[in-house]
Amino acid sequence: MSKRALITGITGQDGSYLAEHLISLGYQVWGLTRGQANPRKDRVSRLIPDLRFVDGDLMDQGSLVSAVDAVQPDEVYNLGAISFVPMSWQQPELVTEVNGTGVLRTLEAIRMVSGLNKPAARAGATGQIRFYQASSSEMFGKVAQTPQTETTSFHPRSPYGVVKTYGHYITRNYRESYGMYGVSGILFNHESPRRGAEFVTRKISLAVAQIKLGLQEKLSLGNLDAERDWGFAGDYVRAMHLMLQQDEPRDYVVGTGRMHTVRDVARVAFECVGLNWEDHVVIDPGLVRPAEVETLCADSGSARKELGWAPEVDFTGLIQMMVESDLGQAQLVHEYGSVLSGVRW
Ligand code: NAP
Ligand code: G4F
Numbered sequence: 296m297s298k299r300a301l302i303t304g305i306t307g308q309d310g311s312y313l314a315e316h317l318i319s320l321g322y323q324v325w326g327l328t329r330g331q332a333n334p335r336k337d338r339v340s341r342l343i344p345d346l347r348f349v350d351g352d353l354m355d356q357g358s359l360v361s362a363v364d365a366v367q368p369d370e371v372y373n374l375g376a377i378s379f380v381p382m383s384w385q386q387p388e389l390v391t392e393v394n395g396t397g398v399l400r401t402l403e404a405i406r407m408v409s410g411l412n413k414p415a416a417r418a419g420a421t422g423q424i425r426f427y428q429a430s431s432s433e434m435f436g437k438v439a440q441t442p443q444t445e446t447t448s449f450h451p452r453s454p455y456g457v458v459k460t461y462g463h464y465i466t467r468n469y470r471e472s473y474g475m476y477g478v479s480g481i482l483f484n485h486e487s488p489r490r491g492a493e494f495v496t497r498k499i500s501l502a503v504a505q506i507k508l509g510l511q512e513k514l515s516l517g518n519l520d521a522e523r524d525w526g527f528a529g530d531y532v533r534a535m536h537l538m539l540q541q542d543e544p545r546d547y548v549v550g551t552g553r554m555h556t557v558r559d560v561a562r563v564a565f566e567c568v569g570l571n572w573e574d575h576v577v578i579d580p581g582l583v584r585p586a587e588v589e590t591l592c593a594d595s596g597s598a599r600k601e602l603g604w605a606p607e608v609d610f611t612g613l614i615q616m617m618v619e620s621d622l623g624q625a626q627l628v629h630e631y632g633s634v635l636s637g638v639r640w
Pocket of ligand 1: 303304305306307308309310328329330333335336351352353354373374375376377378379393429430431432481482483484485486491
């Protein structure tokens with residue numbers, strides 16, 4: 296019988312790539328969707344027709360218990376979150392509820408449905424529903440060392456980072472308290488043509504396409520000196536799956552090990568269409584964050600050695616992929632009108 300996976304955050308970037316990957320491996324994949332007419336559900340169901348859906352919300356414990364009970368999954372991937380870091384200064388309580396307590400609620404739903412409700416009785420238990428938590432390199436924040444490994448200490452710089460650190464530790468705690476197979480992937484920034492338009496790489500690739508077609512002149516950015524370890528989302532979802540296939544549950548850092556600045560992203564993206572970034576980028580101090588994560592770089596030695604994982608798309612290839620996708624889509628919309636917008640991701 297095929298394995299069943301339940302994915303929260305199915306309408307997001309990673310949810311869609313993970314679902315495609317698991318379906319290609321023969322899984323029956325269920326996505327948790329919220330709201331009564333979520334337009335992003337239609338978008339992902341058009342993209343992945345084999346996907347099944349179950350209702351639920353990370354803010355609602357009962358809905359998560361019902362979803363886990365209905366699907367009876369072998370693996371649960373908790374990718375659902377408010378993932379845009381600046382929002383966590385604007386609505387810290389909401390972000391704490393979804394990104395922090397939401398992890399606890401998902402773990403509790405698994406514990407209840409699996410009958411893992413008596414710590415002593417379940418000590419050393421194995422073979423129940425396996426759980427993946429989407430931890431983040433934002434937890435490293437003001438980094439204690441470079442590159443960062445699984446043992447680098449955390450110093451989060453945003454409410455988002457603080458709350459992700461809670462999710463990380465509560466997952467570890469359920470592993471230690473109940474013998475649950477629960478792991479956290481500490482993933483560094485990963486992007487794709489499906490990335491939200493609010494994140495810096497996609498903001499740049501979308502603007503480059505518009506500027507190339509003469510539909511926009513300037514692009515406002517914040518801190519150009521920030522350094523990130525950017526990889527391709529399609530590569531990173533393979534690591535998520537591999538983490539749940541190991542004999543022993545443990546946490547892994549996942550990244551490319553290569554660092555670039557926001558300025559590098561802009562330079563490479565504009566070069567893709569034969570333009571000079573300096574002619575178009577303007578600095579908006581309002582986009583600078585209250586507390587910045589200046590630099591992030593992964594040491595994924597453990598993932599490479601123990602999971603056999605390696606990224607396939609490099610930095611330049613990633614930026615090219617995003618610019619080409621946005622340029623193609625912008626050309627279609629420009630030529631045929633807005634009737635086509637929304638047809639692709
Ligand atoms: P994303 O594109 O922003 O997707 C976020 C998903 O969370 C959406 O499907 C959204 O669904 C869902 N969600 C939001 N609030 C919810 C709620 N109350 N209940 C249930 N679902 C809810 O994020 P992503 O880039 O795919 O990232 C996936 C996960 O990895 C997130 O947890 C993120 O924090 C983490 N992460 C991402 C990166 C990265 O570079 N991409 C790096 C490290 C960690 P709706 O359509 O209903 O809004
Ligand atoms: O693309 P970003 O918004 O991503 P950020 O904040 O690093 O967070 C992403 O990666 C995390 C993993 O490390 C995830 F956990 C999180 O969910 C999310 O996926 O910003 C990247 C950098 C920042 O230093 C920011 O200050 O780009 C800088 N930046 C400069 N100008 C900008 C802009 N960021 C955005 N979004 N927009 C700008 O105009």
